[in-house]
Amino acid sequence: MIVGIGNDILNIKRINLKIERRILTDLEKDNGKLSAQYLAGRFSLKESFFKAIGTGLGENSFKDVSFVNNKFGKPYAVFHKDFKGFNFCHVSLSHDDYVFSTVLLERVKGKIFLGLGSNLGQREENLKNALEEIQKNNIEIISISSLYITKPYGYKEQDDFYNIVIEIDTDLSPTNLLNTLLYIEKKMGRRREIKWGPRNIDIDILFYGNLVVDLPNLKIPHYDFENRDFFIAPMYEISKDFVHPISSKKMFEYFSNLSINWRKLEWNLKNI
Structure with a gap:
């Protein structure tokens, strides 16, 4: 509209x-x-x-x-x-x-994408709980990718991550969406101790439609999207024709250059 x-x-x-x-x-x-x-x-x-x-x-x-x-x-x-x-x-x-x-x-329905990850505790349960918290905050989940099990990025001495990407619809502005996600992370016990270190839950805004946001505490699209297989693969799965607003590349173009270094699992919340 x-x-x-x-x-x-x-x-x-x-x-x-x-x-x-x-x-x-x-x-x-x-x-x-x-x-x-x-x-x-x-x-x-x-x-x-x-x-x-x-x-x-x-x-x-x-x-x-x-x-x-x-x-x-x-x-x-x-x-x-x-x-x-x-x-x-x-x-x-x-x-x-x-x-x-x-x-x-x-104002287009959906087309806002979040990346979620967990490598502490009951990883799949952490992701499910995060999805429930997101919905409790008047955010509609439109689609959910499969689970992708990936090696840690940056800090290597930690367990593998469970990662998903979801498409959402919300009336929250980019900053208000960020604040809501930070609240959810804090509520779930997220601790920020080591950069790229272990975490029970991590929620990132990957894309907010085609908007490019450059604020001190928020960069959209995600600043390092093209280097993170655990974002690209699930993004390709749920929205292969989505266009990166800066590079003008579609998700299938990013995906075609990847070497498969993850395991993909179906899970019971993929379609809700």
């Missing part, structure tokens, strides 16, 4: 490069060469975004969102503030003497 749309047109000749300090984030400064066209494009996209969320600039800042180009030269949004109400942001930008921008916001 489309929840917001914003359009903007701007004459490039009217752009004063002095507004760069007010408009561009550090990420945008690093992403493209400063020019009237580049600055006009970013200014126009931000105007379109704030129109799409229905507030205008208001209490927001131009630096709450960056628009950077992917490897194909297509711009996408990076959010530096917690916004709610949508999980897909579509961006269009074209220019000649003017720049023309459109930002369309969608």
Whole structure:
């Protein structure tokens, strides 16, 4: 469902490069060469975004969102503030003497993916309990992968992990979702003592639709997704055509490059 749309047109000749300090984030400064066209494009996209969320600039800042180009030269949004109400942001930008921008916001059911893992105690039971806690917090579970038994990542002197990926639907914003998951981990007795060390439960946000979030305490998509087989394999199982919002690769492209170094188990909560 489309929840917001914003359009903007701007004459490039009217752009004063002095507004760069007010408009561009550090990420945008690093992403493209400063020019009237580049600055006009970013200014126009931000105007379109704030129109799409229905507030205008208001209490927001131009630096709450960056628009950077992917490897194909297509711009996408990076959010530096917690916004709610949508999980897909579509961006269009074209220019000649003017720049023309459109930002369309969608609320699509599901398409939010969590990775869960456990290697302490009754691992399968820990995962089941975590799923129950997730549902108790008004989060709908849409699909659950098989169990993947994998070797530990990073810190090797520990037991194998049981891993799953789930697709969920929620009205929680990215930050509120993170806080809910941290609450569940704490409630279940999670202790953070050794980086990449043993844990009875670990819950990570892998993807939140196609949103890219860059906050001090939250990076979406998961910052190291492409190096973690225990995320890629179950993601491929439940959503092989899902597109990584930064690399533009589908899950089957990631999966095709993997060497199988896990055991896969069916379990009785795969379909709920």
